[in-house]
Amino acid sequence: MSELVRNHLVQLLRSLGSATPPIDPTMLRTLYDRKDYPAMLGWIKNSMRLDLSVGLRIVDSTKPSAPMWIETPKRMPSYGTREFRNTRVIVNVRRDLVETKPFGWVVAGFAHELSHVVLFSIGHPLQHEEKAVDLTAMILGYPTFVESAEITKTKGWLTSILLALLLAPLGVLFWRGTSTQTTRLGYLTKSDASFARNLLANAPRTA
Structure with missing residues (x-):
């Protein structure tokens, strides 16, 4: 599995260019304590430089379902285009997750869902591979959250x-x-996420 993680990271970094330094969670923690989940999602969107509209829908459901999922256009416009900027996506999250799970889970979940947008918008070959989506969130500044969720x-x-x-x-x-x-939460085991975090610590970083 470690070799798969390494290969995925190589492909992702080849497309994304470099790893983002880990984010400062201070503002996210403040928003979480206020239960301002839409603002949390917006903050993460901005940190990933996603210039499009993002909505949040909190779902009341007693049926088994994914803790979070995202609604996107069937064909995601290319990143950086006017069509992309005019696009709206919606992140759905079960109410029991935001009300009972810890801060790190909410952040990791939001980062994962928005990482789908990143990969869809660049047409990445790994866009439908959930482990690669987790790794994308780690590359874009959320390695600790993905690892510790x-x-x-x-x-x-x-x-x-x-x-x-x-x-x-x-x-x-x-x-x-x-x-x-x-x-x-997520698709990487803790050992896989730790392995990826150690690799990213030595990867080229954006300024």
């Missing part, structure tokens, strides 16, 4: 403590092992 929860420790306290007076020692559950 996962949550690990430990289950069972509270139950074990309560049962141990209840059984201790009876002379019974009790402990049940815990289990962990990791949920990750």
Whole structure:
């Protein structure tokens, strides 16, 4: 898989030219704390130099679906053209994601969806390859967010403590092992994203 990541990065950097320095997340954090998700999306759009209109639709859904997805024209106009500047795309995000997931997830998700626009607008051969879309977000200033967009929860420790306290007076020692559950946003594994981040650290950068 590391070789696939390396090959994708080579192709993407050949088209995009260079890697953008990691963004300063201060403003995004402020907007997230205000729950101003449209402004977050707009800030990320501007950081990627996407001169088109972007809307945000927060979706109430109990049915299984992707956490985010983007609506674009069937044929995306070429980047930098008047037609591109007059284009509007819409990012859809499930309400439960923006209301329950951490800051980094929202940023990584928005960056991923807008990276679709980047690849569509230049007609890149990897435009339909989701791992390449994640890598594009990393190239465009969001490597840390893509790498860290996962949550690990430990289950069972509270139950074990309560049962141990209840059984201790009876002379019974009790402990049940815990289990962990990791949920990750995106299409790269954490090790793949870490590998890509290390490669990008040595890649040519824009000023």
